[in-house]
Amino acid sequence: MMITGEALIGGLAVKGSEGGQRAFNPATLQYLEPEFHTVGAAQIDLACRLAGAAFDSYRATSDEQRAAFLDAIGEQIMELGEALLERVMAETGLPRARVEGERGRTVGQLQLFANLLREGSWSDLRIDPALPQRQPPRPDLRMRLIGVGPVAVFAASNFPLAFSVAGGDTASALAAGCPVVLKAHWAHPGTSELVGRAIVKAAAICGMPAGVFALLSGSGNTFGAALVAHPAIQAVGFTGSRGGGTALMAVAAARPQPIPVYAEMSSINPVFLLPQALAARAEEIAAGFAASLTMGVGQLCTNPGLVLALDGPDLERFKQAAALALEGGAAGTMLTPGIAENFLGGVHRLADHADVATLALAPQQGGKGAPALFSTSGAAFLARQELAEEVFGPASLVVACRDLAELRQVAESLEGQLTATLQLEPGDYDAARGLLPVLERRVGRILANGFPTGVEVCNAMVHGGPFPATSDGRSTSVGTAAIARFLRPVCYQNLPEALLPAALRDDKLAGAWRRVEGELTCE
Known part of the structure; x- marks a missing residue:
């Protein structure tokens, strides 16, 4: 898979409209080819509008379809083979063992979220049937969690794979049914393009809507602010500096419709x-x-x-x-x-x-x-x-x-x-x-009796904390609980059975975890 220096929007490679820059090898102190061009305002707008248009059809896919998509992303990343490893090492100066380990972690967390979708409890289904004889009568109430909408993800500098293009923010957002518009980090643009192309290929293989993922190249405060301010974006995932995170929080809070920013920023542990x-x-x-x-x-x-x-x-x-x-x-x-x-x-x-x-x-x-x-x-x-x-x-x-x-x-x-x-x-x-x-x-x-370096990717992990460790201490960016950042509850009151989501209907097949009148059951 060739690196061309292009952005990926709507499933297509698109050359940025503004001045370009090259990746830098910190070990050899040399610039790398090719040149990467910054996308312009019109291209940011297009990527976000396509993500918005894809949201309803993508969130309507089944848990199994999204799980297969996540599995396919992992498979396509592995298919990149030596080309990916060499590019990561060239752009970061990281040793091979670290890069191979991080690739394994990246694929592993995609599989973790695929397993969560197949297990099914992530949507927190709840049913309180009608009590017409009670005074006052209780209506029929049913609840589930759904994706919040398109998510803007900012790739990290220090983890070019596990916290970047196909990292935990992207994996958890896609699992939640949210399209992702990702800003590649300028420190490893070639790595980002390779992984971005793997996601686009997986989306095509799995029949996902073209707007489900976009990779945007560029740098600067104006670029990030334009992405977060776009009305189609409904949440933000960020890993980086305290200054960068708080700047995005300010943009998100100043929107006509404020949105949450989940930023991992500063910690001395x-x-x-x-x-x-x-x-x-x-x-x-x-x-x-x-x-x-x-x-x-x-x-x-x-x-x-x-x-x-x-x-x-x-x-x-x-x-x-x-x-x-x-x-x-x-x-x-x-x-x-x-x-x-x-x-x-x-x-x-x-x-x-x-x-x-x-x-x-x-x-x-x-x-x-x-x-x-x-x-x-x-x-x-x-x-x-x-x-x-x-x-x-x-x-x-x-x-x-x-x-x-x-x-x-x-x-x-x-x-x-x-x-x-x-x-x-x-x-x-x-x-x-x-x-x-x-x-x-x-x-x-x-x-x-241990040391904090090393974050296990599993169900019970919490990788978050009160400000400024993260912008929202109620969340985690690692582990299956990370999906909660990109979900919100919807309640259906007295909705006819034929109009209810399949998982909330009375005739739902066995195997789905639901809380019926407060009792967790898998009938």
Whole structure:
């Protein structure tokens, strides 16, 4: 499958109408062919209008038809073979093993949503039959969830497959019956086109309407704002910076019809080293922490950017072991020059801060990121809001608290996070009980005796959290619960049987999960 630099609208390849740009290989510092042209306002409008026109026919497809579509997308991605792997590596500098693993995750989450559709409980069918003899009489009431409408998805920079064109936002929206208009990320446009063409091919094979998916190429605030502002778009999925996410939220809120934005933005993922665990395993924890911090050159949204513990000899053991593990770390290629520049700026900001001590600072190189570890006191952290800002890359800050009360105070001061980790032993359980209510209010996932990097794609996973980790802490972007972002309830009152959706009729075949008068049944 050739890369042409074209957008994909209505099932057809379309050349953008505005100036072009090329992908950049961060490992070789070379530009890649071909040139990609930014779509213009008319092309954005066309893609959105086609998605709107496709919505009713697409959401009317059966669960099995949409499941087969998702399976077909996965098959077509695998059919791309070596060409896809090589292009991803060229555009990102990521190693083959990481790319192969991410491809597997991408296909796996498509299969996960296909399985959810086949299982059938996703639409939350509810029936409360009429009670004509009751005073006052109760009407016949039946409810289901349906897709909200076309979804605008913004591909991520740090996951060119799993959070991009056919990533979790696209998979969950398509599963919900929502067409997708996707903005490709400028950092990996060739990868995006290859995967986009795989989706278009799968749509044709499965007989889906042409407007069910569009891939738009381009960059800039104006481009994103035009997409979110289009009246056909009914929800937004975004993974990226806090500034970018909040800008889209403002556009969505200012529309004549405001729409929800599900944005994953900023998280420093605190790791709490409780006293007994630190005394028993300081060096072991340090080794695991260093591996987690440097995974993927630190360019993971669950990177452990903050460590909190009680000051004392055991924390010194941890700091010395972690510094030793990180000091000799080699600089790794970062995904884009911009990410590398921002990381270096964040490292320098901490290194030069009057209330921060440098524990480890491996030699930094242009376009790359090397491990960095810093420390400060609990009092300084509470007084200096800038110390809680995310540094996207392999850098972390250790906060030494004077006692458990200050540790909890620091935890209370944190913004919303994707994760929080507790390193603990049985003797720490009382301290953990004191922290858990705080963490439940602050984060989406609480881990024990592990590290936050690595997000399992499964039914129970939550990859979200209170603002600014995400724009809506009630949602997740990973796991089958992600489909809920793009659904809304519809109730049918006294609608004749012949007009009811098939799944809500009295003669519905066995096998569908429904809640009848409050009782969950599969009759």
